[in-house]
Amino acid sequence: MLPRTPLFFLPAVRFASKRFASTQSLRETLQDVIPAKQEQLRKLKLNHGQTTVGEVKIENIVGGMRGLKAMLWEASVLDPIEGIRFHGLTIPDCQKVLPPAPDGKEIIAESMLWLLLTGKVPSPEQTRQLSSELAEKGDLPKFVEDLIDSLPKSLHPMTQLGIGVSALNHDSAFQAAYERGIKKSEYWTYTLEDCINLIARLPTLAARIYHNIYKPTTQMPSIDRNLDLVGNYARLLGYGDNHSLTEYLRLYIALHGDHEGGNASAHTAHLVGSTLSDPYLSYSAALFALAGPLHGLANQEVLRWQLAMQKELGTEITPENIKDYLWKTLRSGQVVPGYGHGVLRNPDPRFIALQEFCDTRPELKESSIIRLVNMTAQVAPGVLMEHGKTKNPYPNVDATSGCVLYHYGLTEFKYYTVIFGVSRALGALTQLVWARALGLPLERPKSLSMDALEKLINQ
Ligand SMILES: CC(C)(COP(=O)(O)OP(=O)(O)OC[C@H]1O[C@@H](n2cnc3c(N)ncnc32)[C@H](O)[C@@H]1OP(=O)(O)O)[C@@H](O)C(=O)NCCC(=O)NCCS
Numbered sequence: 255m256l257p258r259t260p261l262f263f264l265p266a267v268r269f270a271s272k273r274f275a276s277t278q279s280l281r282e283t284l285q286d287v288i289p290a291k292q293e294q295l296r297k298l299k300l301n302h303g304q305t306t307v308g309e310v311k312i313e314n315i316v317g318g319m320r321g322l323k324a325m326l327w328e329a330s331v332l333d334p335i336e337g338i339r340f341h342g343l344t345i346p347d348c349q350k351v352l353p354p355a356p357d358g359k360e361i362i363a364e365s366m367l368w369l370l371l372t373g374k375v376p377s378p379e380q381t382r383q384l385s386s387e388l389a390e391k392g393d394l395p396k397f398v399e400d401l402i403d404s405l406p407k408s409l410h411p412m413t414q415l416g417i418g419v420s421a422l423n424h425d426s427a428f429q430a431a432y433e434r435g436i437k438k439s440e441y442w443t444y445t446l447e448d449c450i451n452l453i454a455r456l457p458t459l460a461a462r463i464y465h466n467i468y469k470p471t472t473q474m475p476s477i478d479r480n481l482d483l484v485g486n487y488a489r490l491l492g493y494g495d496n497h498s499l500t501e502y503l504r505l506y507i508a509l510h511g512d513h514e515g516g517n518a519s520a521h522t523a524h525l526v527g528s529t530l531s532d533p534y535l536s537y538s539a540a541l542f543a544l545a546g547p548l549h550g551l552a553n554q555e556v557l558r559w560q561l562a563m564q565k566e567l568g569t570e571i572t573p574e575n576i577k578d579y580l581w582k583t584l585r586s587g588q589v590v591p592g593y594g595h596g597v598l599r600n601p602d603p604r605f606i607a608l609q610e611f612c613d614t615r616p617e618l619k620e621s622s623i624i625r626l627v628n629m630t631a632q633v634a635p636g637v638l639m640e641h642g643k644t645k646n647p648y649p650n651v652d653a654t655s656g657c658v659l660y661h662y663g664l665t666e667f668k669y670y671t672v673i674f675g676v677s678r679a680l681g682a683l684t685q686l687v688w689a690r691a692l693g694l695p696l697e698r699p700k701s702l703s704m705d706a707l708e709k710l711i712n713q
Contacts, residue, residue, distance in 0.1 A: 326692075557660055
């Protein structure tokens with residue numbers, strides 16, 4: 255257990271002389287790895303500042319910067335074929351080595367956070383220590399509770415989450431320290447403090463939004479200091495006694511934690527953070543990017559679409575009928591939600607991991623909606639290939655994620671992106687700490703008008 259005022263958050267210079275446990279804390283582990291990374295960056299800038307790693311084509315500029323190697327992101331790298339690696343570890347690697355909760359088997363947010371932040375695999379003891387730290391810090395300030403309670407229940411839960419996260423900047427350690435005047439070398443310590451506080455409070459905020467909108471007459475439970483972050487989230491939502499759903503949420507939140515830096519939400523957090531906005535403001539901006547239907551909203555769209563398919567096909571759920579439904583969707587000018595990806599060119603390993611989870615649970619194998627998802631995944635790639643537009647006809651993680659929640663009774667699908675928002679904080683906030691530790695500058699790419707581009711072409 256950590257002491258009440260954890261040494262974890264004391265500035266590095268005071269911290270170095272003290273130890274509170276035989277187990278290295280997250281902060282100590284991070285502090286150990288920072289100098290080597292700083293040196294790596296120094297050498298890259300010094301020796302290879304002018305090395306070319308790709309070219310910029312007009313198609314990159316007018317095509318949403320696809321494929322442009324243009325930002326530094328430490329926590330994970332996404333290969334189009336192989337999928338995501340977190341500090342070199344694939345999803346199956348993570349499932350083997352990252353400690354689960356004491357009562358579970360799935361990866362937990364604390365283990366993933368530790369890996370993303372430090373590149374190291376934590377011991378079970380270290381994850382327990384971090385869990386109690388997060389539980390200790392999970393309560394919301396009263397004014398944020400009042401603010402969230404005052405919002406109209408009809409306001410989209412993602413809008414509410416963004417409002418709540420930005421309001422938490424009232425207590426930003428980074429902002430207060432910056433106003434006081436601190437050295438650049440200390441930025442990361444206060445950024446880390448904010449990031450940990452925000453990660454700790456996100457489930458409480460997200461659960462309060464859920465209760466206000468969907469369960470206004472039920473009392474939200476309090477945080478259990480002995481539970482992990484997502485165990486507590488499930489508890490606060492009112493599903494604490496559903497062990498399968500809790501385990502699913504643990505896996506889902508850990509796997510969704512990071513997907514390299516170029517995706518809209520991670521990139522937004524990075525861009526806003528580069529102005530030295532504090533982590534609360536940076537991450538609230540990221541949440542509004544996540545709220546778009548081409549990004550985080552896709553999981554609710556998938557469910558809506560699969561349920562509409564189920565309703566229309568009734569008892570006639572056959573591959574042929576699914577195929578017809580897919581064509582109907584495409585001919586009406588809509589995208590097939592849950593398929594395609596900005597980078598991936600193969601089935602998403604996160605989709606595969608969630609499918610494997612479903613295969614271990616008889617109730618999910620029997621679920622009509624999960625069976626429909628599976629049948630759709632068999633048929634859709636062929637249809638999308640024939641359609642000939644998307645560069646990736648395979649399912650992405652969202653093809654199944656919301657449908658599992660639905661099966662377990664968490665049926666309010668407008669809320670699903672909020673769960674994604676709780677998850678994505680792990681990676682986006684990790685990178686904010688690294689951006690400050692590495693002294694990354696204000697992000698400021700060059701834009702050009704079409705006339706300016708034509709002038710360049712004709713030069
Ligand atoms: C994820 C997504 C936004 C990536 O977009 P992208 O990088 O522009 O994808 P592509 O380069 O393959 O797109 C090329 C064309 O195929 C279309 N396309 C891509 N995915 C498609 C899908 N699932 N269904 C139908 N058409 C699709 C695009 O709309 C685009 O059409 P356009 O040329 O008329 O604009 C896109 O695949 C999509 O909209 N998928 C459905 C939503 C979704 O599942 N999002 C969650 C992602 S994790």
